[in-house]
Amino acid sequence: MTLPVQPTACSTGAPAPVRCAHCGLACPPGAPSEADHRFCCRGCQSVYSLLHQEGLGEFYSLSPDAGVRPGPDDPQQFAFLDQPEIRAQYADFCDGQRLRATLRVPAIHCLACVWLLENLFRLEPGFGASRVAFGRRELFIEIDLNRLSFSRAATRLAELGYPPEFRLADLEESNHSVRARIHRHEWLRLGVAGFAFGNTMLFSLAQYLGMEAGSTPGFRPLTGWLSLVLALPVVVYSAGDYWRASWLSIRQRRLAIEVPIAVGIVAIFLQSTWEVVSGHGPGYFDSLAGLLFFLLIGRAFSRVAWDRLSFERDYKSFFPLAVTRRSASGDTTVVIGQLDVGDRVVLRPGDLIPADGRLLSETTRIDYSFVTGEAEPVGQVRGDLLYAGGRQRYGIIEVAITKPVSQSYLTSLWDQAAFRKQRGERLDSLLNRYSPRFTAIILALAIGSALFWWPTDPARAVKAFVSVLIVACPCALALAAPFSLGTAQRMLARHRIFLRNPQVIEDLAGIDGVVLDKTGTLTQPNQGELVFQGEALSESERQALRAMAAHSSHPVAERVRAWLGTDGGPQEVRDFSEVPGAGIEGRIGSLELRLGSPAWFRDLGIVPPEAESSASALLAMDGKWRGAFHWGGELRPGVDALIRTLENRLPIWLLSGDRDREGSRWRTVFSPSTTLCFGQSPMEKLDKIRTLQCSGHRIMMVGDGLNDAGGLRQSTVGVAVVEAIGTFSPASDVILDARSLPMLSDVLTYSHRVMRVVRICLGISTAYNLVGLTIAARGELQPVVCAILMPLSSVTVVAAGCGLAAWSARKLQRNSIPVPSPT
Amino acid sequence: MIVLLVLIPLSFVIAVAFLGSFVWAVRTGQFEDTETPALRMLPHDGVGPSPETSPIHTLPVIQKL
Numbered sequence: 026m027t028l029p030v031q032p033t034a035c036s037t038g039a040p041a042p043v044r045c046a047h048c049g050l051a052c053p054p055g056a057p058s059e060a061d062h063r064f065c066c067r068g069c070q071s072v073y074s075l076l077h078q079e080g081l082g083e084f085y086s087l088s089p090d091a092g093v094r095p096g097p098d099d100p101q102q103f104a105f106l107d108q109p110e111i112r113a114q115y116a117d118f119c120d121g122q123r124l125r126a127t128l129r130v131p132a133i134h135c136l137a138c139v140w141l142l143e144n145l146f147r148l149e150p151g152f153g154a155s156r157v158a159f160g161r162r163e164l165f166i167e168i169d170l171n172r173l174s175f176s177r178a179a180t181r182l183a184e185l186g187y188p189p190e191f192r193l194a195d196l197e198e199s200n201h202s203v204r205a206r207i208h209r210h211e212w213l214r215l216g217v218a219g220f221a222f223g224n225t226m227l228f229s230l231a232q233y234l235g236m237e238a239g240s241t242p243g244f245r246p247l248t249g250w251l252s253l254v255l256a257l258p259v260v261v262y263s264a265g266d267y268w269r270a271s272w273l274s275i276r277q278r279r280l281a282i283e284v285p286i287a288v289g290i291v292a293i294f295l296q297s298t299w300e301v302v303s304g305h306g307p308g309y310f311d312s313l314a315g316l317l318f319f320l321l322i323g324r325a326f327s328r329v330a331w332d333r334l335s336f337e338r339d340y341k342s343f344f345p346l347a348v349t350r351r352s353a354s355g356d357t358t359v360v361i362g363q364l365d366v367g368d369r370v371v372l373r374p375g376d377l378i379p380a381d382g383r384l385l386s387e388t389t390r391i392d393y394s395f396v397t398g399e400a401e402p403v404g405q406v407r408g409d410l411l412y413a414g415g416r417q418r419y420g421i422i423e424v425a426i427t428k429p430v431s432q433s434y435l436t437s438l439w440d441q442a443a444f445r446k447q448r449g450e451r452l453d454s455l456l457n458r459y460s461p462r463f464t465a466i467i468l469a470l471a472i473g474s475a476l477f478w479w480p481t482d483p484a485r486a487v488k489a490f491v492s493v494l495i496v497a498c499p500c501a502l503a504l505a506a507p508f509s510l511g512t513a514q515r516m517l518a519r520h521r522i523f524l525r526n527p528q529v530i531e532d533l534a535g536i537d538g539v540v541l542d543k544t545g546t547l548t549q550p551n552q553g554e555l556v557f558q559g560e561a562l563s564e565s566e567r568q569a570l571r572a573m574a575a576h577s578s579h580p581v582a583e584r585v586r587a588w589l590g591t592d593g594g595p596q597e598v599r600d601f602s603e604v605p606g607a608g609i610e611g612r613i614g615s616l617e618l619r620l621g622s623p624a625w626f627r628d629l630g631i632v633p634p635e636a637e638s639s640a641s642a643l644l645a646m647d648g649k650w651r652g653a654f655h656w657g658g659e660l661r662p663g664v665d666a667l668i669r670t671l672e673n674r675l676p677i678w679l680l681s682g683d684r685d686r687e688g689s690r691w692r693t694v695f696s697p698s699t700t701l702c703f704g705q706s707p708m709e710k711l712d713k714i715r716t717l718q719c720s721g722h723r724i725m726m727v728g729d730g731l732n733d734a735g736g737l738r739q740s741t742v743g744v745a746v747v748e749a750i751g752t753f754s755p756a757s758d759v760i761l762d763a764r765s766l767p768m769l770s771d772v773l774t775y776s777h778r779v780m781r782v783v784r785i786c787l788g789i790s791t792a793y794n795l796v797g798l799t800i801a802a803r804g805e806l807q808p809v810v811c812a813i814l815m816p817l818s819s820v821t822v823v824a825a826g827c828g829l830a831a832w833s834a835r836k837l838q839r840n841s842i843p844v845p846s847p848t
Numbered sequence: 849m850i851v852l853l854v855l856i857p858l859s860f861v862i863a864v865a866f867l868g869s870f871v872w873a874v875r876t877g878q879f880e881d882t883e884t885p886a887l888r889m890l891p892h893d894g895v896g897p898s899p900e901t902s903p904i905h906t907l908p909v910i911q912k913l
Binding site for chain 2: 083143157205213217247
């Protein structure tokens with residue numbers, strides 16, 4: 026899978042590296058070039074030439090970081106798409122000739138992507154019209170199946186650097202249309218409320234301005250009845266969510282913020298209807314429609330659809346969709362769900378083991394970092410049991426499935442109660458604590474003022490009772506949090522920190538302990554410095570190794586070549602061969618060289634010292650072990666500073682799935698008082714967090730892979746660190762781009778500030794309520810006062826909430842790396 | 849001022865027509881994606897398949913049920 030372009034870290038003092046003309050990444054020495062353009066790899070070069078041949082060179086002028094480095098070429102990757110039943114699942118429409126599908130393409134990131142993907146038909150005749158939905162990172166496409174198969178189309182997209190993502194979960198439920206329907210209803214509710222607000226206000230304005238027309242008989246009843254007609258759809262349709270939510274909260278015997286709003290709506294509507302029908306007055310329909318209009322804007326604002334991010338991914342998202350099943354009649358591609366116990370499946374290097382099974386091939390190495398967090402692959406021999414979720418690292422293997430997919434280790438892990446923690450609305454949020462009190466006070470006030478006036482003036486008592494309910498409608502209260510928190514959510518998103526919903530800010534502000542994962546979270550995979558262990562290489566050996574490594578485009582070979590430094594002149598390499606998943610070998614002059622994985626060396630009988638089995642690559646000369654290349658997980662830039670800041674304000678725990686191999690090194694990064702735990706299984710991580718929570722801590726867990734998924738869910742706030750937004754991440758509250766990790770401490774500070782802003786807004790809203798309630802309790806509320814006071818308080822609260830939340834974010838701006846805007 | 853009795857219902861009818869067009873716009877999916885059209889207008893030669901070059905653009909729109 027191709028990751029979107031990431032700026033590569035340059036070592037200090039090195040000359041500025043040559044940038045690839047396609048993807049902008051640094052070109053390694055000896056990279057392909059064409060005319061005066063250099064490329065980082067053959068894939069980039071072929072995309073570049075293809076686009077220029079087809080007259081699509083404008084692609085590069087549309088955006089500074091247009092190109093995406095295409096992933097490794099694997100023609101079989103999408104073969105499963107040609108199976109009619111799978112094709113039917115993913116297609117929106119297919120009649121055997123033509124196919125339309127909506128594909129998820131996470132790599133879409135700029136204007137140039139939109140342009141290229143909508144011009145696909147110029148590249149390949151089989152493509153028909155295509156359209157991009159930028160926000161959702163979706164590509165709607167038509168394919169002429171007579172000229173281009175579905176799998177070929179997907180492969181073509183992958184070759185261009187836009188691999189479509191197909192997920193198992195997509196097969197099970199299609200939530201695309203459900204989401205679209207909810208989306209439409211939100212727009213319609215808002216539209217209806219706005220329409221009614223504008224028109225009733227127009228009618229009322231005439232009356233407020235004194236055009237009360239005794240001169241025009243029938244004017245007042247006409248506008249009154251029209252306002253009533255306009256208000257009906259608002260109450261019935263636009264306010265629908267408030268009725269539902271209040272009914273739910275009454276049944277659960279708690280007072281959510283929706284209850285006083287619903288009571289207010291009922292009070293306004295009944296009072297106004299009575300006034301219009303009996304001819305007593307114009308009613309408060311303008312205030313009613315305005316109230317709902319503002320409330321719905323607030324809701325829409327706070328639920329800005331972060332469609333591009335799914336926060337509810339479960340383990341199935343990590344699983345492949347289809348595997349190759351080997352049977353007597355040959356190899357076929359089957360969907361995971363159709364795997365039966367006893368089936369033999371073929372796995373290539375990099376494939377995930379879909380279900381528990383027994384190894385049929387001689388040897389392999391399985392990387393269980395997804396499940397256990399242990400970064401080092403485990404060697405396995407024939408007959409060993411392999412667990413689902415492991416990643417196959419060596420050779421092509423055959424596995425006999427022993428358990429169906431749904432009963433495997435990962436599934437059982439996820440079926441743990443804690444892994445299924447409900448992440449619904451928080452019950453103890455600031456607003457929900459405030460609203461029962463608010464409702465109680467208002468009811469007391471309404472009854473109190475009614476009782477006060479009843480003995481002297483019963484009509485005034487009724488009016489006071491209703492007026493208090495009307496004017497106290499907590500619209501400002503309901504707007505304060507959505508707008509402040511929603512603004513904060515947007516501000517954080519600019520720094521590539523994405524919140525599941527705005528309420529997460531409140532949880533963040535309450536955090537008093539941080540649990541950190543190590544591998545992949547604090548460290549960068551494969552970014553550490555390359556170290557050679559063994560007797561130093563002579564100059565001729567270095568040159569020979571460089572010449573051989575130049576023949577391979579494998580990342581390990583490229584890095585070894587980069588480590589060896591500048592070119593020392595061409596050397597002839599004879600008998601060169603590359604063993605996929607194992608290594609490369611060749612002969613330079615009289616020297617026979619091998620560079621490859623420890624497992625390969627074991628197979629060849631070149632047994633390295635035990636300590637070197639964790640090395641990334643081994644080197645042998647003339648059949649004898651010569652040395653090992655290591656690179657450790659390097660700390661992400663800025664992480665040590667982050668740890669120091671965090672340690673100053675909160676207790677920290679480090680829970681790592683890794684064994685205590687680098688314990689001493691980590692001791693120097695953390696202060697002595699910090700607890701470091703190694704060798705933690707996912708379940709142990711979860712238990713540790715639960716124990717901390719039982720002792721009263723509110724824990725933020727920062728982690729990556731699936732092995733942290735349980736912890737991320739159990740914690741009060743789970744932060745998933747991802748290399749590229751849009752790639753897989755476990756279910757969490759916050760998705761954080763790895764480059765923004767150093768800002769974590771600032772994010773906590775910011776969340777405290779935003780909560781202060783919310784309290785200020787609540788104060789403003791209370792002040793308005795005091796004024797309105799004073800007038801209402803005296804039974805002197807005029808529609809015009811209501812019509813002015815209610816929008817005014819809403820607007821002030823919204824302005825204060827957005828303004829202050831945005832202003833508080835200025836410190837974030839200073840501390841962060843510049844981030845290009847999403848478009 | 850008796851003319852108001854005619855003008856107000858008239859304005860009401862016009863407003864309802866606008867509401868109707870809004871409902872139509874939402875229902876035909878014009879609010880589905882509010883980001884991409886803003887990007888699409890930026891390139892010089894415009895984005896999106898042109899009718900002459902797209903071979904199968906004339907497919908009838910069939911919604912998946």
